[in-house]
Amino acid sequence: MTRPWNFSAGPSALPLEVLEQAAAEMTDWHGCGMSVMEMSHRGKQFMQIRDEAEADLRELLGVPDDYEVMFMQGGATAENAIVPMNLLGRAGSGRADYVLAGIWSNKSHKEAQRYGDIAVAASSGEAAQIDGRQQQAWTWFPEPQTWRVRADAAYVHVCSNETIGGVEFADWPDMAALGAADVPLVVDASSHFLSRPIDFSKAALVYAGAQKNAGPAGVTVVIARRDMIGHALPMCPSAFDYTNVAKNQSMFNTPPTYAIYIAGLVFKWIKRQGGVQALERANIAKAAELYASLDGSQFYRALVHPRWRSRMNAPFFLADESLNADFLAESQAAGLLQLKGHKSVGGMRASIYNAMPLEGVRALINFMQDFERRHG
Numbered sequence: 001m002t003r004p005w006n007f008s009a010g011p012s013a014l015p016l017e018v019l020e021q022a023a024a025e026m027t028d029w030h031g032c033g034m035s036v037m038e039m040s041h042r043g044k045q046f047m048q049i050r051d052e053a054e055a056d057l058r059e060l061l062g063v064p065d066d067y068e069v070m071f072m073q074g075g076a077t078a079e080n081a082i083v084p085m086n087l088l089g090r091a092g093s094g095r096a097d098y099v100l101a102g103i104w105s106n107k108s109h110k111e112a113q114r115y116g117d118i119a120v121a122a123s124s125g126e127a128a129q130i131d132g133r134q135q136q137a138w139t140w141f142p143e144p145q146t147w148r149v150r151a152d153a154a155y156v157h158v159c160s161n162e163t164i165g166g167v168e169f170a171d172w173p174d175m176a177a178l179g180a181a182d183v184p185l186v187v188d189a190s191s192h193f194l195s196r197p198i199d200f201s202k203a204a205l206v207y208a209g210a211q212k213n214a215g216p217a218g219v220t221v222v223i224a225r226r227d228m229i230g231h232a233l234p235m236c237p238s239a240f241d242y243t244n245v246a247k248n249q250s251m252f253n254t255p256p257t258y259a260i261y262i263a264g265l266v267f268k269w270i271k272r273q274g275g276v277q278a279l280e281r282a283n284i285a286k287a288a289e290l291y292a293s294l295d296g297s298q299f300y301r302a303l304v305h306p307r308w309r310s311r312m313n314a315p316f317f318l319a320d321e322s323l324n325a326d327f328l329a330e331s332q333a334a335g336l337l338q339l340k341g342h343k344s345v346g347g348m349r350a351s352i353y354n355a356m357p358l359e360g361v362r363a364l365i366n367f368m369q370d371f372e373r374r375h376g
């Protein structure tokens with residue numbers, strides 16, 4: 001079966017093998033006579049699915065034993081509230097500091113303000129001169145040495161891949177080196193989760209909505225060091241209290257069983273590809289070809305500073321924006337789907353997650369070069 005190349009930012013393309021396996025197992029999972037959607041979450045079949053999903057994810061990311069893996073609901077947006085409700089009680093100060101580098105970190109910051117004394121540690125929300133390049137707001141990432149972290153903050157929050165702006169921050173700091181050894185780093189890794197290894201010695205809590213690299217919408221993965229758990233504010237709904245979620249292996253209430261099952265199939269697919277390290281190598285190659293092609297053209301422009309260009313989400317603009325509608329119509333006709341940029345920034349965006357092979361990226365590059373020849 002061949003399908004068009006799907007560049008959606010999320011929900012986004014899943015590996016075809018995963019979809020075909022799910023289709024084959026849809027009405028009867030492993031001969032038990034039930035669809036995964038129809039089985040009790042407490043029955044032995046689903047318990048096996050859940051346990052394998054957690055074990056495979058732990059193996060793929062090398063999750064340390066003192067970290068809990070939780071499968072939650074509400075997406076990363078709900079975590080914007082769940083994180084402060086669970087963590088602000090930790091330090092006694094009720095304070096947390098946020099690094100702002102795009103739309104998603106701004107949303108996290110805004111939501112957190114409902115729960116405590118929240119400050120901005122750093123922001124890329126203004127133009128800057130970096131390495132001789134004039135960078136627009138939200139096209140670069142504030143270097144950790146510039147963060148102002150309050151020593152009594154309960155945590156500092158970053159979004160490590162701004163899906164809309166295409167800004168990726170992978171060099172997570174050692175908080176001790178920033179003079180804030182007691183302030184844990186909390187990371188929204190939604191849109192590059194499983195595209196590269198995670199250094200858990202740097203982050204105390206990492207969360208990610210599944211619907212990019214990990215599976216379908218409906219499940220949020222939260223990986224939290226155990227000392228982050230057990231500090232929920234009294235207002236925190238019990239279903240969102242990490243203590244309850246962790247103690248009950250994500251079954252405090254009915255979990256999103258089908259989404260966990262599909263995520264589990266994706267984890268097994270990643271293992272078959274050679275793990276996160278192998279996918280990272282592929283992702284580096286894919287992004288390098290795409291950005292080299294953008295940089296080699298006057299017809300297209302990529303605005304993010306090269307140091308922080310996302311391997312997953314590449315926003316770009318046509319120098320002549322009056323061609324946008326033609327570009328979208330022709331790319332769609334050529335079997336290249338969902339290239340329209342987010343409405344807040346305009347232009348185009350190619351999201352090239354794990355499930356997008358180099359072949360799909362090359363198809364896009366060929367189309368773009370052809371479009372330039374015809375319209376340039």
Ligand code: PMP
Nearest residue numbers: 075076077104161163190191209
């Ligand atoms: N954070 C990031 C980095 C995202 O990309 C998204 C969704 N695209 C969100 C948060 C919000 O996720 P959700 O819609 O699942 O709540």
